[in-house]
Amino acid sequence: xxxxxxxxxxxxxxxxxxxxxxxxxxxxxxxxxxxxxxxxxxxxxxxxxxxxxxxxxxxxxxxxxxxxxxxxxxxxxxxxxxxxxxxxxxxxxxxxxxxxxxxxxxxxxxxxxxxxxxxxxxxxxxxxxxxxxxxxxxxxxxxxxxxxxxxxxxxxxxxxxxxxxxxxxxxxxxxxxxxxxxxxxxxxxxxxxxxxxxxxxxxxxxxxxxxxxxxxxxxxxxxxxxxxxxxxxxxxxxxxxxxxxxxxxxxxxxxxxxxxxxxxxxxxxxxxxxxxxxxxxxxxxxxxxxxxxxxxxxxxxxxxxxxxxxxxxxxxxxxxxxxxxxxxxxxxxxxxxxxxxxxxxxxxxxxxxxxxxxxxxxxxxxxxxxxxxxxxxxxxxxxxxxxxxxxxxxxxxxxxxxxxxxxxxxxxxxxxxxxxxxxxxxxxxxxxxxx
Ligand code: NAD
Numbered sequence: 001x002x003x004x005x006x007x008x009x010x011x012x013x014x015x016x017x018x019x020x021x022x023x024x025x026x027x028x029x030x031x032x033x034x035x036x037x038x039x040x041x042x043x044x045x046x047x048x049x050x051x052x053x054x055x056x057x058x059x060x061x062x063x064x065x066x067x068x069x070x071x072x073x074x075x076x077x078x079x080x081x082x083x084x085x086x087x088x089x090x091x092x093x094x095x096x097x098x099x100x101x102x103x104x105x106x107x108x109x110x111x112x113x114x115x116x117x118x119x120x121x122x123x124x125x126x127x128x129x130x131x132x133x134x135x136x137x138x139x140x141x142x143x144x145x146x147x148x149x150x151x152x153x154x155x156x157x158x159x160x161x162x163x164x165x166x167x168x169x170x171x172x173x174x175x176x177x178x179x180x181x182x183x184x185x186x187x188x189x190x191x192x193x194x195x196x197x198x199x200x201x202x203x204x205x206x207x208x209x210x211x212x213x214x215x216x217x218x219x220x221x222x223x224x225x226x227x228x229x230x231x232x233x234x235x236x237x238x239x240x241x242x243x244x245x246x247x248x249x250x251x252x253x254x255x256x257x258x259x260x261x262x263x264x265x266x267x268x269x270x271x272x273x274x275x276x277x278x279x280x281x282x283x284x285x286x287x288x289x290x291x292x293x294x295x296x297x298x299x300x301x302x303x304x305x306x307x308x309x310x311x312x313x314x315x316x317x318x319x320x321x322x323x324x325x326x327x328x329x330x331x332x333x334x335x336x337x338x339x340x341x342x343x344x345x346x347x348x349x350x351x352x353x354x355x356x357x358x359x360x361x362x363x364x365x366x367x368x369x370x371x372x373x374x375x376x377x378x379x380x381x382x383x384x385x386x387x388x389x390x391x392x393x394x395x396x397x398x399x400x401x402x403x404x405x406x407x408x409x410x411x412x413x414x415x416x417x418x419x420x421x422x423x424x425x426x427x428x429x430x431x432x433x434x435x
Contacts, residue, residue, distance in 0.1 A: 007103045009040070080118060117148065147198060232431045322385055
């Protein structure tokens with residue numbers, strides 16, 4: 001049992017805090033957002049994540065999980081401190097370390113006795129050293145501490161599952177003592193520990209996300225070629241994915257990646273490469289292909305309809321992927337304003353992300369959590385998120401409700417033959433159009 005403080009109670013901080021508590025530690029999750037802390041004490045989660053509410057409640061009742069906005073107190077009591085604050089993309093593409101530096105300062109101010117300070121946030125190579133020097137500068141009595149990089153690999157929508165059964169834990173540190181403490185904490189979750197230096201651990205996180213993003217952009221480039229030569233990208237993906245050296249994951253062609261990690265982490269890695277004097281052409285192309293996919297979907301819609309002016313579209317999906325209410329860098333936030341600029345009206349469906357989307361889109365569309373209400377009387381339906389509700393649509397009903405049976409599918413959800421038999425005009429990404 002360890003006393004743990006987690007600084008930053010967002011996706012990563014709350015999920016890992018709850019999981020460390022479940023494993024028998026005494027965890028205090030801290031946040032500067034007092035409302036978030038008050039809500040958590042009342043069982044209101046700041047994010048939607050399957051199983052999270054129950055896990056949090058059980059551990060609050062057991063007395064293993066606490067919440068506070070008094071980060072200083074939690075730091076003083078803790079043996080291990082995890083930093084899990086946001087590292088958003090700055091205007092120039094690099095990771096903004098403002099919150100990391102603030103957290104490091106607060107730790108330094110409140111260092112009492114030996115502590116292990118662990119960065120869980122995704123941070124550029126060298127941040128461990130920055131944290132170390134801030135803590136050293138701010139700590140009064142020359143207290144002993146060790147620095148660890150322990151990047152987070154959870155996927156939103158499967159965060160609890162991923163955290164309770166990690167494929168690997170990466171622990172980067174120069175201290176054998178700190179390594180043992182953090183390795184012991186991970187014993188209930190994984191048998192595979194990657195021991196590294198702080199710098200290697202920091203780079204592992206960016207390299208992992210950049211590699212996955214590369215797979216997505218690769219198959220999207222192949223899809224764009226398929227569109228030109230009349231091939232079907234789902235067949236191509238199946239054919240290459242069965243090769244175990246390639247694997248079939250992250251080979252779904254579509255409108256590209258969004259979310260809070262891949263766009264910012266690919267941009268940050270490009271920045272890390274540039275600052276080290278390396279021209280990382282591959283990742284530049286990955287970003288460029290990704291940005292082009294959204295425009296490609298809109299142009300497919302425009303080609304199918306002629307003019308967009310005065311048309312009404314149903315957009316299915318606001319979250320960047322299913323099972324989350326996260327809309328950060330979500331395709332919908334890009335595509336809906338484009339449709340509006342072209343003179344169209346938009347009705348938007350999402351089962352849980354409407355609240356988040358509204359913060360950015362305001363009244364640019366009519367929102368509904370009823371998919372059939374959304375498609376009713378629309379001239380085209382645009383699929384942006386592969387929600388279960390969309391995958392399981394009663395397509396005959398959809399056809400009856402729409403003004404015009406045109407679906408432009410950014411996620412390649414439906415079978416081409418079936419759509420043909422049902423009488424839809426069905427346009428997807430990298431597959432022959434059904435007219
Ligand atoms: P988030 O925005 O959901 O949460 C960050 C929290 O930190 C916020 O609640 C904010 O109020 C709080 N905070 C900021 N400064 C603080 C301070 N000084 N003291 C206390 N609290 C403070 O962010 P997130 O999605 O959890 O991401 C956190 C980090 O983890 C980022 O670096 C991200 O790249 C990385 N990451 C995220 C995911 C993911 O799926 N979301 C996965 C892996 C890694």
